[in-house]
Amino acid sequence: DTGVSQDPRHKITKRGQNVTFRCDPISEHNRLYWYRQTLGQGPEFLTYFQNEAQLEKSRLLSDRFSAERPKGSFSTLEIQRTEQGDSAMYLCASSPRRPGISDTQYFGPGTRLTVL
Amino acid sequence: GIQVEQSPPDLILQEGANSTLRCNFSDSVNNLQWFHQNPWGQLINLFYIPSGTKQNGRLSATTVATERYSLLYISSSQTTDSGVYFCAVAIFRDMRFGAGTRLTVKP
Secondary structure, eight states: OOOOEEEOSEEEEOTTOOEEEEEEOOTTEEEEEEEEEOTTSOOEEEEEEETTEEEEEOTTSOTTEEEEOTTSSOEEEEESSOOGGGOEEEEEEEEEOOSSSOOOOEEOOOEEEEEO | OOOEEEEOSEEEEETTOOEEEEEEESSOOSEEEEEEEOTTOOEEEEEEOSSEEEEETTEEEEEEGGGTEEEEEEOSOOGGGOEEEEEEEESSSOOEEOOOEEEEEEO
16 A cells, blocks of 8 residues: 555646646546645645546536546546636545445645746 | 635644644534645645544544534644644535644654
8 A cells, every 4th residue: 555646746837837736546446536725725626536437526626627537447537727726735535335325545744836 | 605714824843742633613514634734845644524523543533523523632642743633524525624734853
């Protein structure tokens, strides 16, 4: 168990540019989540995948944001035409395949995005 | 949506002291977790505790689901316990986090 990994750890970009983040979940976990955390706040849910299917999306996920998990393993989160308000820590989490509807989520170290 | 309130927002302790952090939530939930966010931003699982009581070393947690609250107990606090403690709840998959309790343990 190597834990959830995210890449890059830090990203600085200029307003209007596109950025893409990658998340590699714990290998046997079939559920993957993206969250966003701004300074002084708790993380906010963005979206959730079960295998390759994107099953839930928050209204925070505007049309400039898109997430994929093409083979049910790693996931990417892309932000198009970045705005200064997108500056935040983007967190990925995964959880294992278990019966029932709820389970423990394990978080990666996050990608800190700064939009200048 | 579910509302999650944590108290106190800030807590300063002397090393060796005990503390209790509280999490109130507004609806019945299927998932409740406590996390510690270290100074580097990593969220570390402490407990998965939608109901009942669990203990792990100096930490323990109790969730009273019928009364919609959870408590995190830290005993004999150490400077390495400093950071932000989050309570997060979910009915389905989208976890809602509280605003956190920022704990500072002084040597």
